Amino acid sequence: MSKLEQIKALRKDKDIQFLLDAAYEILLNPIAMFDTNYSLLAYTDVKTDDPIWNELVSTGTFCLETQKFFANEYFTYYVTNADKIVVLKSDELKYDRVLAHVFNRDKIKVALLVMVECNTPFTTDDLVVFSAFADKLTAKIRNDEHFTAYGRSYHDTYFVKLLDGEIKDTRIYSPHIQILYDGFNSYLYVGVITVKQSDTQQGRLEYIRGLLAEKYKSFKFAIYSGFIVMVMSSKNNNFNAKSVLGKFDEFFAQNDILAGISSSFESLYELRMYYDEAVMALKNGIDSDSDSDKHVFMYDD
Numbered sequence: 001m002s003k004l005e006q007i008k009a010l011r012k013d014k015d016i017q018f019l020l021d022a023a024y025e026i027l028l029n030p031i032a033m034f035d036t037n038y039s040l041l042a043y044t045d046v047k048t049d050d051p052i053w054n055e056l057v058s059t060g061t062f063c064l065e066t067q068k069f070f071a072n073e074y075f076t077y078y079v080t081n082a083d084k085i086v087v088l089k090s091d092e093l094k095y096d097r098v099l100a101h102v103f104n105r106d107k108i109k110v111a112l113l114v115m116v117e118c119n120t121p122f123t124t125d126d127l128v129v130f131s132a133f134a135d136k137l138t139a140k141i142r143n144d145e146h147f148t149a150y151g152r153s154y155h156d157t158y159f160v161k162l163l164d165g166e167i168k169d170t171r172i173y174s175p176h177i178q179i180l181y182d183g184f185n186s187y188l189y190v191g192v193i194t195v196k197q198s199d200t201q202q203g204r205l206e207y208i209r210g211l212l213a214e215k216y217k218s219f220k221f222a223i224y225s226g227f228i229v230m231v232m233s234s235k236n237n238n239f240n241a242k243s244v245l246g247k248f249d250e251f252f253a254q255n256d257i258l259a260g261i262s263s264s265f266e267s268l269y270e271l272r273m274y275y276d277e278a279v280m281a282l283k284n285g286i287d288s289d290s291d292s293d294k295h296v297f298m299y300d301d
Contacts, residue, residue, distance in 0.1 A: 003027065003129045012140040016042045019140065023133050028120045033102070033137070035111050036154060036179060038062045048118045050094050056114075064172075071171035079112070080175040085131045087122070094118075098127060100134035104147040108154065109179055111147075113137065152213075152221075155180060159222035159229055162271045170269065177268055183218060184233035187264040190271060192278040193228040195257050201226070208257060215251070229275065230259075237264040252295035259296045260285060 001009065006026050010019055020031050024044040030053060032043035040060040048054065056062060062070075070076045073090045085100040095118045102111040113134050141147045158167075158176050167173045193212070195204050202223075209221050209228050222229045232239075252259070260282025262274035277299045285297025 003125060004132055007129050007132045007136060010136055012136060016137065016140065019133075019137065020044050027115060027126060027129060027133075029115050029117055029122075030119070031113060031115045031133075032056055033111055033113050034061075035150070036109060036176065037157075038067070041111060046119075048095075048116060050116050050118050052093070053116050053118070067172050068169070071169070071174075076171060076174055080178045084134060085127065087127070096122065098122065098130055100131060102134055102137045102141060104144070104150070105142045106148065106152075108182065109175075110141070110150050110154070111137075155220045156222040159220070159231065159271065160224055162268060163222075163224050163229070163275055165272065167269070180220065180231075180268055184220075184231075185235045186266060187234045187237045187239060188266065188268065188274075189232045189234070189239065189262055189264055190274045190278050191230040191232065191259050191261045192275065192282055193230060193257055193259045194226070194282065195228075195255070208255060211251070211255070224275075227279070231268075231271075234264070239264065253293065257295065258282060258286060261296065261298050263299050 003026050007023065010022055012019075014022075016033060020033065020042050021044055024031055024046065030044045030046040030048055032053070033041045034056065035041060038061045040056055043057050052062070052066065055066060067076075069092070073088075073092060075088050075090075078086050078088065079099055082099075082101070085098065087096060087098045089096045095116050097114055097116045100113045101109045102113060104110045113130070115130055158173075158180055161167050161173075162177075167177070170177070193208070195201065195208055205223050205226075205228055209223060212219070212228065212230065213221055216230070216232070218233075220231045232244075260278040260280070262277040262281065265274045281297045281299040285294065
């Protein structure tokens, strides 16, 4: 059988480590899989003299200096903008390498495969085979509960980092922010949602977020500073968020929840500014409409 036929014949009911080892036997170069936070998930146990490979398998991640190197060499940019597969070359690298994205069922990029060209040279066929192997792993993890939950928690983590101002070097974080943009249109809105105070508010927030995620499948959510943060998008800047949310006024009323919605913006790096708008809209709305049945308050009102 050809290499491609061998990859396609691999059974996806085998575990990830088995699949990586089998792919190594076919492609002859070491392969690793790590998540979008650079945490190592699996790798072929092959000794190399490649320092970046050795860092990944010995520490389980890439240090910040290595991540800065990726950014300076435009690797981060290339990987971010690749549909699925990209070859990374640099005079600073000992060996070339190829990376491919792995997706969960929500089409969120949850992991990367990397193969280092330290045993045999890459051929065009090898790149096709490696791409097919990425497809095989996508099929393997698509409905896996861990990777499904990971995609959702990923949004939570990086929205919080944006809101806390932790993300400063946009070159390093561009792949992470790009994942947040996936599935969104040009114009963004952020909403903050509060629930009636109780002793179990955090649990109540988690519960309400789950209900909202089921109702608004294209929105993305986080919990931050006692609010559910809901990020939405639109093709144009006159998106009527109040009208969209108003369809569920009964749901908001039944669950004692109130929402403040920001004006439109286009860059997630400005999330904090528009989060503050949404908080202001919510607080002003509560103060001015304390006795009304209104549940959604717009910053522009």
